[in-house]
Amino acid sequence: MNLREGRSGVREMTAAAVIGTVTNGLFAVNNADAYRNGNMQYAATAAAVLLSLLFVGLMERAMAAQRTESLDGLLTASFGRGGGAVVGLAAVAGLLIAAVLPMTRFLLILTRYVFVEDDLIAITLYLLPVILLLSYFGLEAIVRTSYLSVWLLGLAFLGAIAAGLPLFRSYRLFPLLGGSTGEFLMQTLASLFRFLPAVTALLAVGKGANGVIYAVKAARRGLLIGGGITVLMQVCIGLTFTSDYLAQLPAPMYHFTMQPRYDHPTMRVDKLILFLWIVFGLLAAAFYVYAAALLFCRLFGAEDSRPVAVVMSAVCTGAMLLLHFSTAAMHEIVTAVYRYAYLLLLVPLFSTALIAFWKRRRPAWQG
Amino acid sequence: MARLKASALVLVLLLQTGCLHGVPTDEYSYVIDIGVEEGEILPYRVWFMVNNPSGGSGESASSENVTVISAEANDLYEAADTLAGSSPNQFNFARTTLLLFSQELAQKGKIADVINVTYGKLKIRESCRVMITPDPIGDTFEGMVSSADPSMTKVKTHLAELAVMTGTTPVTTLGQLLEAFSSKTFDAAVSYAGVNKGVPIPDMAGGDSYPYLGGALLVESILQTSCAGAAVFSGERMVGILDGQNTMLLQMVRGEFSSGRIQMPYRDTVLTLSLYKNGGAKVRIDGDAAVVRIGIEAALERPLRLPGTDMTELETAIAEYLSMRTERVFSALQQAGSDAFGFGCAKVMQYTDMGAWRLTDWETMYRNLSASFVYKVKLSHDPYDLALE
Numbered sequence: 142m143n144l145r146e147g148r149s150g151v152r153e154m155t156a157a158a159v160i161g162t163v164t165n166g167l168f169a170v171n172n173a174d175a176y177r178n179g180n181m182q183y184a185a186t187a188a189a190v191l192l193s194l195l196f197v198g199l200m201e202r203a204m205a206a207q208r209t210e211s212l213d214g215l216l217t218a219s220f221g222r223g224g225g226a227v228v229g230l231a232a233v234a235g236l237l238i239a240a241v242l243p244m245t246r247f248l249l250i251l252t253r254y255v256f257v258e259d260d261l262i263a264i265t266l267y268l269l270p271v272i273l274l275l276s277y278f279g280l281e282a283i284v285r286t287s288y289l290s291v292w293l294l295g296l297a298f299l300g301a302i303a304a305g306l307p308l309f310r311s312y313r314l315f316p317l318l319g320g321s322t323g324e325f326l327m328q329t330l331a332s333l334f335r336f337l338p339a340v341t342a343l344l345a346v347g348k349g350a351n352g353v354i355y356a357v358k359a360a361r362r363g364l365l366i367g368g369g370i371t372v373l374m375q376v377c378i379g380l381t382f383t384s385d386y387l388a389q390l391p392a393p394m395y396h397f398t399m400q401p402r403y404d405h406p407t408m409r410v411d412k413l414i415l416f417l418w419i420v421f422g423l424l425a426a427a428f429y430v431y432a433a434a435l436l437f438c439r440l441f442g443a444e445d446s447r448p449v450a451v452v453m454s455a456v457c458t459g460a461m462l463l464l465h466f467s468t469a470a471m472h473e474i475v476t477a478v479y480r481y482a483y484l485l486l487l488v489p490l491f492s493t494a495l496i497a498f499w500k501r502r503r504p505a506w507q508g
Numbered sequence: 509m510a511r512l513k514a515s516a517l518v519l520v521l522l523l524q525t526g527c528l529h530g531v532p533t534d535e536y537s538y539v540i541d542i543g544v545e546e547g548e549i550l551p552y553r554v555w556f557m558v559n560n561p562s563g564g565s566g567e568s569a570s571s572e573n574v575t576v577i578s579a580e581a582n583d584l585y586e587a588a589d590t591l592a593g594s595s596p597n598q599f600n601f602a603r604t605t606l607l608l609f610s611q612e613l614a615q616k617g618k619i620a621d622v623i624n625v626t627y628g629k630l631k632i633r634e635s636c637r638v639m640i641t642p643d644p645i646g647d648t649f650e651g652m653v654s655s656a657d658p659s660m661t662k663v664k665t666h667l668a669e670l671a672v673m674t675g676t677t678p679v680t681t682l683g684q685l686l687e688a689f690s691s692k693t694f695d696a697a698v699s700y701a702g703v704n705k706g707v708p709i710p711d712m713a714g715g716d717s718y719p720y721l722g723g724a725l726l727v728e729s730i731l732q733t734s735c736a737g738a739a740v741f742s743g744e745r746m747v748g749i750l751d752g753q754n755t756m757l758l759q760m761v762r763g764e765f766s767s768g769r770i771q772m773p774y775r776d777t778v779l780t781l782s783l784y785k786n787g788g789a790k791v792r793i794d795g796d797a798a799v800v801r802i803g804i805e806a807a808l809e810r811p812l813r814l815p816g817t818d819m820t821e822l823e824t825a826i827a828e829y830l831s832m833r834t835e836r837v838f839s840a841l842q843q844a845g846s847d848a849f850g851f852g853c854a855k856v857m858q859y860t861d862m863g864a865w866r867l868t869d870w871e872t873m874y875r876n877l878s879a880s881f882v883y884k885v886k887l888s889h890d891p892y893d894l895a896l897e
Contacts, residue, residue, distance in 0.1 A: 179862035254631060278513060308683075312693060316859035383691045384862070399633050400683060 143445045144435055145279020146349035151359050153284035154343060154350045156291040157428050158363020159370075161239075161339035163294060164425040166371030168243035168418070169335050171479035173388050179319015180384040181328060183375040188325075189332035190368030194361060196490075197340055201357045203494035204344070206501045211347035211356075213439035216489075219496035226440040228489045232341055233440075235485035236433035237453060238478060239338030240426040241460045244268060247422050248461055250392045250415060261465055268423065269458045275427030276434060276450035280349040283428050290420065297417040298370055300410055302377055305397050309380035319384060327480075334483035335371075339363055341486050342432035394418070430454055537597035540574075541660060542632075543645035544622050545610035547580040552613075552622060554579055554587035555645045557660070560597060576649055584623050588630060601630040606664060607682055608649070608701070611642040614739060614746035620689050623682070634683030637664065640739035640746065642723060643703045651703045651733030667735050671699070675759050675768035675783075676720050676736050676752030689744050692870050694850035697758055700749055701735040711737065712748035713840035715833070717771045720752025740841060740848045747844040750837065756783075757834045760802050761849045761881065763789045769809070772829045774822075780810040781826065786886055791854035798851055798879040804830065807888045819887055827883035834881040847874050 166186060175182050204210070207218040212232070216225035251264050275283050318325065343356045343363070350356040378393050381400060390396050398411035434450040443449060464475060543555035555578040577595075581587035592599050609619050623632070641648040652660050671679045677699045688696035702723020709724040718726075720736040727734060738755040739746050750758060759765040767784045787803030806826050808814070814822065841848050852870055859865040 179865075257631060274516070282513065310853070312853035312857055315856045316862050316865045317857075318860060319862040321861075383687060383693070385691055386687055389690075396634065400635055400681075 143447065144438055145277075145281070145431075145446050146346065146435070147279060147281030148351060149281055149284045149349055151350070151355050151362075153288040154346075154356065154359035155362040155366070156288040157284045157424070158339045158343055158359050159291055159367040160287050160294060160421045161342065161425040161428055162336055162363055162367025163298075163370050164243045164418070164422050165239055165335040165338060166367060167374055167394055168246040168422065169239070169479075171476060172390055172393060174476060174479060175328060175331075176384045176388040178321075178324050178384075179316050180314060180379045180387065181318045181320060181325055182332075183372050183379055184318055185325060185328035185332050186335070186368070186375055187372045188329040189336055190364055190372070192329065192333060193336040193340055193364050193368070196337065196487075197357055197360045197364065199494050200340070200344055200490065201353065203497040204347075204353045207497045210353050211439070212341065212344040212490075213436055215344075215497055216440065216493055219493045219500065228493065229436055229440040231485045231489045232345075233433045233437050235334075235482065236338055236341060236345075236429045236436070237457055237460075238482050238485065239334065240272070240429035240433075241457050241464065242479075242482075243422050244272075244426050244457070245461045245464045246392060247419050248465065250395050251419075252465075253391065254395060255412065255415070262462065265458055265462055268461075269454060271423045272426045272430060272457065273451055273454040275424065276431040276454055277447050279446065279450075280346050280431060280435075283424065283431055284349075287424050287428070290424070293417055294370075294421055297414050297421075298374060300414050301374070301394070301398050304401050304410055304414075305377055305381050308400050309377070311380065313381065313383045314376075314379045330483055331480050332483075333487060334479075334485075336364060336368065337483060337486040337490075338429055339367070341490065342429055345432040345436045426457065427454075430457060535597055536600040537595055538603045539599055539601050540603055541606040541608065541649065542584070542601075542604055543578075543608040543610075543649060544584065544613060544619075545645045546612055546616075550580040551582055551618075552580065552584075552587070553645070554581055554584055554591075555608075555649060556587075556591060556599070557649055558595075558599075559603075574653070576646065578646065583621070585630065601632045604632050604636055606639065606660070607632075607636050608639045608641055608645055610645060611640055611739065611746065614640050614698075614741070617743070617745035620686070620744050632682070634681060634686070636682045637668070637699070638680050638682050638685050639699045639701045639735070641701050641703075641733075647703050648701060648733050651731055652701075654730050663731065667699075670735075672766045673768075674752070675756035675765050677722075677755055678738050678759060678764065688741065691852075693852035693856050694762075695743065695846045695848045696741040697738040697750070697755070697762075697848045698741070698746075699735060700737040700739045701733055703733050704729070709749075711751040711754060712740070712844065713750060713754045713837045715751060715753055715836075717753060721749065738848075740844070740846045742845040742847075747846050748840065750840075750848075754833070754837045757830070757837050758848060760804070760830075761789055761791075761800055761834060761838075770830075772826065774825055774829075777811070779808060779814075782807040782809050784888075787884075791851060793851065793854050793858070793877075796873065796876050796878060798854070798877055800834075800849075800879065800881045801884065802830075802881065803884050803886075805886050805888055823885045823887050826887075827885045830883045830885070831881045834883075835879070838879050838881070842875060842877070845871065845875065849879075851877060851879070 204215050207215055209215050209218055216229045220228050248265060252261055256264055340360045343360045347353045347356040378397055381397055387393050395415060398414050430453050431450055434446045434453050437449055438446050538559045539556045540559050541557035545553050547553040555576060557576050560573045577591055579587045579590045581590055588599055652663055657663055668679050671677045678697050680698045685696050688694055700722040704723060704725060704727060706726060707724060708719055709721055711719055722735045722737055725734045736752045738750045740748050740750060753770055756768040765785050769782055771778055771780050784805040786805040789800055789802045792799050856865060
């Protein structure tokens with residue numbers, strides 16, 4: 142067995158969760174869809190974070206009920222070996238999509254605003270080795286690198302806020318919460334996909350976190366810190382751009398850092414901040430790819446996570462390129478993925494948890 | 509082994525900041541200013557003020573390496589491509605800080621057609637400052653360049669500082685202009701610059717004193733181009749100009765005012781007052797009536813003493829005068845259909861449903877809006893008993 146799990150503490154796992162939630166929370170958003178009926182993103186995101194916290198509690202209890210230490214064990218306990226593998230594939234797909242979406246957004250920023258003259262494939266090939274190597278080295282490499290660099294995440298977002306601060310205007314958040322209750326509910330559910338991957342990844346690598354108690358602790362902290370940063374940044378974006386304008390912008394976060402006037406000291410920090418975000422995007426993508434590879438190995442009995450991680454990294458890179466094809470059909474697919482990808486994680490895991498409660502292991506004296 | 513792995517990781521991460529398409533800085537031509545006016549054959553004539561650094565930092569410029577070039581084109585991108593074909597260097601727009609549009613173009617509502625930054629092909633920042641000029645772009649650029657400041661870096665910084673200090677011209681960025689074009693919450697007011705002709709021009713609102721207006725200042729100076737006042741828009745069309753003092757009142761209502769000066773008739777004399785922001789502006793709209801409350805601190809500059817004058821009485825007189833002047837500006841703007849005061853920003857805050865706001869005919873509502881401007885003036889010294897004397 143060479144599943145590259147190692148042993149990591151709660152702080153390291155929390156750092157990975159924070160990076161994952163913030164990266165997906167801010168860069169896995171379909172802006173045209175999210176802001177079409179006003180700006181309710183910050184509220185929908187806050188609601189999604191709260192729902193994700195409830196989900197963590199549910200999964201913790203389900204795993205305790207089955208006395209298992211990781212997600213694959215819970216899936217197997219609930220659906221049996223074959224059924225668990227099939228249901229688990231949905232979670233694997235969900236994790237891989239979660240790795241792809243923010244990186245696709247970063248690629249878009251790089252091709253449109255930084256390396257305008259260069260080829261998309263050349264830029265993508267710069268990203269592949271990082272995701273591949275990190276996921277190849279395994280959990281310890283990813284979470285320890287995350288822990289070492291997480292303070293930069295705070296710095297990158299503080300820098301972004303400092304850059305945008307002079308242009309904040311409260312009227313831009315209005316009409317407050319914009320659309321209907323149905324719209325809010327739909328956006329909240331879609332936003333779940335920005336936070337559930339971090340939770341799923343932590344549950345999948347539960348053994349590497351020294352047990353489910355610590356994985357859950359890291360998930361809760363990650364959601365609270367990462368979710369808090371995400372909501373704060375979305376309020377800042379809302380104070381800087383109107384919802385109509387946000388719906389047109391391909392990368393509101395990057396535009397946000399490009400706002401300072403030439404006489405402002407924070408002018409031209411945008412590229413510096415962007416490359417920090419990309420480093421975190423790569424760490425998050427590697428975390429999700431590794432978690433997907435580990436889950437796949439455990440469910441299908443593979444004994445080495447490395448070849449699976451390499452293949453999955455390549456698949457993700459291919460998907461990033463594919464998502465850049467701006468055909469009508471691809472546009473429909475991307476919109477559907479952003480709207481409904483949460484089902485890939487929510488449905489299998491929720492049903493697994495319910496079945497786990499139903500099949501709760503009785504104490505020995507009850508037979 | 510662990511160290512080796514960590515080093516490999518760090519090296520790979522460092523690659524992310526690398527160059528894919530390395531071009532030395534002295535092989536770039538940095539477009540520092542862009543001007544657009546109507547063309548004779550094609551729709552637009554686009555002007556680039558280009559800095560060709562001779563190596564090292566591209567920020568510094570001498571008059572030899574700053575050139576002004578132009579091309580007629582169907583849009584900005586085509587102009588860039590056309591000019592790139594006749595340039596020895598590659599154009600770089602990352603340092604563009606000024607966009608100058610002709611008044612003719614602005615009045616025809618064509619600015620939005622010329623530039624669209626959401627597709628960032630040229631990497632022009634939304635933080636670029638925007639100006640409108642009634643004169644030919646080439647002459648306006650030429651009038652802004654001096655031998656001591658060929659790239660106009662200093663003059664642009666100076667103008668931005670002047671705008672804050674005097675309030676006589678707004679500092680509007682491309683992002684703000686495009687926001688005004690795409691939303692109905694406010695209309696744009698853009699800095700106005702022109703080549704000096706030495707003849708004062710009245711603005712759309714009128715005033716009691718000398719109109720500070722770009723190109724119409726009574727000055728003999730190093731720079732031939734002057735900048736003062738504002739071009740105001742209704743949607744995408746420029747509909748009028750406001751002189752420096754009326755621009756200052758506009759900025760007070762918009763909450764963007766810091767400090768400035770104004771002259772007002774009082775009894776049988778003319779007072780010169782220094783004005784400072786004191787709490788900003790609060791706008792409230794009930795039905796078709798708007799009330800704007802503005803806090804201002806005033807200091808009597810000339811004359812320093814007004815014997816026999818009660819402080820409260822003078823504060824009331826200043827408040828009434830500012831209110832009267834602001835109502836005159838509002839009336840002129842309303843007639844031109846321009847919500848440059850930004851009443852729409854207050855109106856939109858009454859809505860919780862985007863659909864309802866989109867269906868609201870704010871343009872018609874604004875034309876029927878009555879507005880009163882309540883100034884709360886605080887004199888910073890007693891004109892009757894000046895402690896310093």
